[in-house]
Amino acid sequence: MKSAIHVIGGGLAGSEAAWQLAQQGLPVVLHEMRPTAMTEAHKTSGLAELVCSNSFRSDDRETNAVGLLHQEMRRLSSLIMRAADANQVPAGSALAVDRVGFSSTVTAALENHPLVRIERAEVAGLPPADWEQVIIATGPLTSPALAKAIRNLTGEAELAFFDAIAPIVHRDTIDMSVAWFQSRYDKAGPGGSGADYINCPLTREQYDRFVDALLAAEKASLHEWEASTPYFDGCLPIEVMAERGRETLRHGPMKPFGLTNPHRPEEKPYAVIQLRQDNRLGTLFNLVGFQTKLKHGEQVRIFRTVPGLEKAEFARLGGLHRNTFLNSPKLLDSTLRLEAMPRLRFAGQITGCEGYVESAAIGLLAGLFAGAEQRGEAPNLPPPTTAHGALLQHVTGGHVEAIDAGPRSFQPMNVNFGLFPPLARAPSKGPNGERLRETAKTIAKKRALTARALADLERWMAGAGPALAAE
Numbered sequence: 001m002k003s004a005i006h007v008i009g010g011g012l013a014g015s016e017a018a019w020q021l022a023q024q025g026l027p028v029v030l031h032e033m034r035p036t037a038m039t040e041a042h043k044t045s046g047l048a049e050l051v052c053s054n055s056f057r058s059d060d061r062e063t064n065a066v067g068l069l070h071q072e073m074r075r076l077s078s079l080i081m082r083a084a085d086a087n088q089v090p091a092g093s094a095l096a097v098d099r100v101g102f103s104s105t106v107t108a109a110l111e112n113h114p115l116v117r118i119e120r121a122e123v124a125g126l127p128p129a130d131w132e133q134v135i136i137a138t139g140p141l142t143s144p145a146l147a148k149a150i151r152n153l154t155g156e157a158e159l160a161f162f163d164a165i166a167p168i169v170h171r172d173t174i175d176m177s178v179a180w181f182q183s184r185y186d187k188a189g190p191g192g193s194g195a196d197y198i199n200c201p202l203t204r205e206q207y208d209r210f211v212d213a214l215l216a217a218e219k220a221s222l223h224e225w226e227a228s229t230p231y232f233d234g235c236l237p238i239e240v241m242a243e244r245g246r247e248t249l250r251h252g253p254m255k256p257f258g259l260t261n262p263h264r265p266e267e268k269p270y271a272v273i274q275l276r277q278d279n280r281l282g283t284l285f286n287l288v289g290f291q292t293k294l295k296h297g298e299q300v301r302i303f304r305t306v307p308g309l310e311k312a313e314f315a316r317l318g319g320l321h322r323n324t325f326l327n328s329p330k331l332l333d334s335t336l337r338l339e340a341m342p343r344l345r346f347a348g349q350i351t352g353c354e355g356y357v358e359s360a361a362i363g364l365l366a367g368l369f370a371g372a373e374q375r376g377e378a379p380n381l382p383p384p385t386t387a388h389g390a391l392l393q394h395v396t397g398g399h400v401e402a403i404d405a406g407p408r409s410f411q412p413m414n415v416n417f418g419l420f421p422p423l424a425r426a427p428s429k430g431p432n433g434e435r436l437r438e439t440a441k442t443i444a445k446k447r448a449l450t451a452r453a454l455a456d457l458e459r460w461m462a463g464a465g466p467a468l469a470a471e
């Protein structure tokens with residue numbers, strides 16, 4: 001197998017990438033270190049082992065972004081989706097699977113494929129120079145030896161071992177009759193306008209209640225092997241800051257200085273929460289400095305008490321986990337290759353997507369891109385209006401770095417509608433010409449986004465699209 005493409009990691013992304021390559025008629029060597037070496041979370045030697053929940057989340061292709069991603073993957077002949085559908089267990093509108101059956105189906109499909117060879121050994125350093133095309137899909141728990149080799153290539157700051165996630169809000173759910181745009185002291189900074197942040201003001205009473213709520217809230221528990229999670233880059237969780245003193249947050253991420261509320265210029269806010277643009281589209285804003293380990297339900301409850309965020313919809317909630325991932329927007333090209341060494345392509349959670357389905361989807365794209373490259377063709381990118389395209393954009397360029405100096409701001413994300421380019425015209429009327437309001441309007445917008453995505457996917461597949469796997 002001299003010209004085989006090497007895939008390192010037989011998890012969700014690596015299994016899908018190997019399958020896509022083999023289905024294009026290309027030989028693949030899949031390197032999986034289990035059971036010779038294990039991660040802290042995997043328990044079996046099966047490929048595509050689900051390390052925690054057995055759910056692929058919502059299967060609603062019309063009004064849910066991950067449901068749409070499922071459907072696109074099915075259209076693209078995904079092995080992961082085929083195995084999930086074949087091993088489904090009842091879970092309402094979610095797609096949940098029998099984890100043993102799911103992993104066995106994926107393992108058997110790859111073991112029995114004539115073009116796939118599976119090598120059960122750790123790749124414990126930089127892949128040998130004669131591996132001309134490599135897909136690295138070693139996941140959030142990449143083995144330390146390989147992680148070290150990657151870090152030597154990328155530079156220390158560009159491969160993180162923990163995420164520190166601040167919540168992200170859909171911009172159009174922030175009440176701008178309460179909040180306002182302004183940068184602190186109106187400073188434009190290198191890439192800003194002087195009015196780059198959205199500011200939410202709190203009175204003293206509201207601040208006190210907010211701090212009390214943080215102190216009393218339920219925290220998410222860490223896995224035993226994560227318990228030594230360091231608080232790095234000065235990224236303390238907000239509840240830990242609150243524990244250090246009532247005024248700590250007001251002198252940290254909630255400081256009110258250099259800001260004037262145009263809605264009430266005569267009133268100085270006691271504290272301010274700032275939100276900063278997170279993606280190039282300007283549809284998502286993150287709560288600056290608000291990394292947190294509070295339980296998700298508690299985050300929604302408490303953040304909605306902040307003036308201006310009463311109706312906030314969250315694209316991502318905060319968290320802090322053991323997670324190996326690249327600063328992909330800086331390091332990877334548009335087809336997921338490491339700019340510094342293009343024979344290495346990355347896939348899965350290590351690229352900065354989050355979740356089983358998203359990891360598999362990025363694995364699918366990596367397989368298509370590597371296949372095209374092997375045939376001497378230019379890889380075709382999925383349209384940004386599709387779930388695959390939107391997710392790829394997040395990983396390779398959709399995120400905007402902080403406009404002021406500070407730690408790197410790229411953090412992992414699930415697929416969500418905030419990553420999609422907005423509709424040219426959002427639907428405002430129902431099928432009978434009636435004016436749509438609130439929930440009905442939101443649902444109509446989601447339906448329009450998913451219909452656009454599936455139509456664009458079909459056009460992409462039919463036109464200049466990749467040589468798609470034959471079933």
Ligand SMILES: Cc1cc2nc3c(=O)[nH]c(=O)nc-3n(C[C@H](O)[C@H](O)[C@H](O)COP(=O)(O)OP(=O)(O)OC[C@H]3O[C@@H](n4cnc5c(N)ncnc54)[C@H](O)[C@@H]3O)c2cc1C
Pocket residue numbers: 008009010011012013014031032033034038039041042048049051052053054121122123124137138139140141142143146223322347348349350354355356357359360
């Ligand atoms: C504890 C934990 C719980 C999670 N819970 C959920 C959840 O409930 N739902 C969800 O959607 N997502 C969850 N995730 C995220 C989930 O891991 C990823 O979404 C998904 O598994 C990532 O897919 P992947 O293919 O990138 O990595 P993985 O599925 O982890 O696959 C990576 C593979 O690479 C192998 N490997 C690592 N290093 C080497 C090496 N040097 N040589 C050879 N092989 C190597 C590993 O053994 C593994 O099989 C969780 C993650 C963790 C760590």
